[in-house]
Amino acid sequence: MEMPPGEQAATEPPDSGAGGGEGRPPQVAGAQETRAEDRLTLLLRLRAQTKQQLLEYKSMVDASEEKTPEQVMQDKQIEAKIEELENEIEEVKTAFEMKKLTIDRIQLSTALSKNLEKINPQTSVLMDNMKHILKLNKLIMKSQQESWDLEEKLLDVRKKRLQLKQASESKLLEIQTEKNKQKDDLAIMENSDKIKAIKQNLQMEIQITTVIQHMFQNLILGSKANWAEDPALKETVLQLEKNLTMI
Amino acid sequence: MSVLRPLDKQPGLNTATILLVGTEDALLQQLADSMLKEDCASELRVHLARSLPLPSSANRPRIDLIVFVVNLHSKYSLRNVEESLHHVDATFFLGKAAFLATGAGRESHCSVHRNTIVKLAHTYRSPLFFCDLEIEDFRATMAQRLVRVLQICAGHVPGVSALNLPSLLRSSETPAPEDL
Numbered sequence: 548m549e550m551p552p553g554e555q556a557a558t559e560p561p562d563s564g565a566g567g568g569e570g571r572p573p574q575v576a577g578a579q580e581t582r583a584e585d586r587l588t589l590l591l592r593l594r595a596q597t598k599q600q601l602l603e604y605k606s607m608v609d610a611s612e613e614k615t616p617e618q619v620m621q622d623k624q625i626e627a628k629i630e631e632l633e634n635e636i637e638e639v640k641t642a643f644e645m646k647k648l649t650i651d652r653i654q655l656s657t658a659l660s661k662n663l664e665k666i667n668p669q670t671s672v673l674m675d676n677m678k679h680i681l682k683l684n685k686l687i688m689k690s691q692q693e694s695w696d697l698e699e700k701l702l703d704v705r706k707k708r709l710q711l712k713q714a715s716e717s718k719l720l721e722i723q724t725e726k727n728k729q730k731d732d733l734a735i736m737e738n739s740d741k742i743k744a745i746k747q748n749l750q751m752e753i754q755i756t757t758v759i760q761h762m763f764q765n766l767i768l769g770s771k772a773n774w775a776e777d778p779a780l781k782e783t784v785l786q787l788e789k790n791l792t793m794i
Numbered sequence: 795m796s797v798l799r800p801l802d803k804q805p806g807l808n809t810a811t812i813l814l815v816g817t818e819d820a821l822l823q824q825l826a827d828s829m830l831k832e833d834c835a836s837e838l839r840v841h842l843a844r845s846l847p848l849p850s851s852a853n854r855p856r857i858d859l860i861v862f863v864v865n866l867h868s869k870y871s872l873r874n875v876e877e878s879l880h881h882v883d884a885t886f887f888l889g890k891a892a893f894l895a896t897g898a899g900r901e902s903h904c905s906v907h908r909n910t911i912v913k914l915a916h917t918y919r920s921p922l923f924f925c926d927l928e929i930e931d932f933r934a935t936m937a938q939r940l941v942r943v944l945q946i947c948a949g950h951v952p953g954v955s956a957l958n959l960p961s962l963l964r965s966s967e968t969p970a971p972e973d974l
Contacts, residue, residue: 589808592808592835593807593808595952596808596836596948596949596950596952598952599949599950599951599952599953599955600805600948600949602949602955603801603949603955603956604801606955606957607801607885643961
């Protein structure tokens, strides 16, 4: 259901006729002038309104006309177009957001400056807050400086450690080469003829000594002397038991 | 069933027409009265409707702005608005439609959750106002706002079009409708 429209009583702009409404004779002429002026402004305003409305209708017509070529286009083209338009929308959106943020900031700063002008600088909470913020900023800067110094120190220590590591590495390499050299020398020596001859000699001597040992043992046993009584003799006999190849 | 279209008639000279849709007749009448009291250079016409579609026979001027008034205390009012929305052309939601939720102040009386109407407004990409129409001062403020919006929608403010309204009325706290 629709109710009958409620209408505003005054058709003219509210300001019209305000000057002559009181009915004072000296002001009547001036009131007529203002009325003419009011009419002029009304006409100008109506022109602006009509222009704006015309613009809206035009944009409406344009928008509805744009639909027809889309039907002719291929699917892929449409998809590409959609993507393009979406990108455009995104760009416009970000630009809009940025602008809004900037405006917000400008508004805020203007309000703040106006406020600052108004209030007493000695007692305001805002100034206290700002001072506090400055203090905190100084503290933060100091702490950052400290942390930077500490970081520098840490870096120095790390550098030193790296240098030490490199030095130890080179030392270890030297030791390794030295050891290898020794090994090589040993191998060379073992393989030489002299060593072989000496080894053969040693083997021969060991065999001879073993035979002599056995001989002495048998001699002592054959003499039927009680070798266990004399400690010196006992030691000698037991010494002859040693296997010379195990030395 | 006639679908309501914007810009389908020629505009009246210096006339701006608003259509208030809602089940709360008394509140709508009060809001209309406060709007007519507002100091405004254009000639205001306020139409009240309980629901859409409007009877086709009536000789009515071009409608520049539709405001759907939802009373959060009654589920019927929400359903009525939802049904009425079907009879509105899509181009109306390019800035020439708005939602007005009343009664959010007394939460204990609410039978419709606030989020429901927020989602509805987001679905139709239209601005949403909250206002307790029963309180005189709030009603006056809302009437003032609506008159300004109506003037823009009727093309009485040079340089600003109704197409600008959805993005201009979006506050920075509420996310863009695509994000929801």
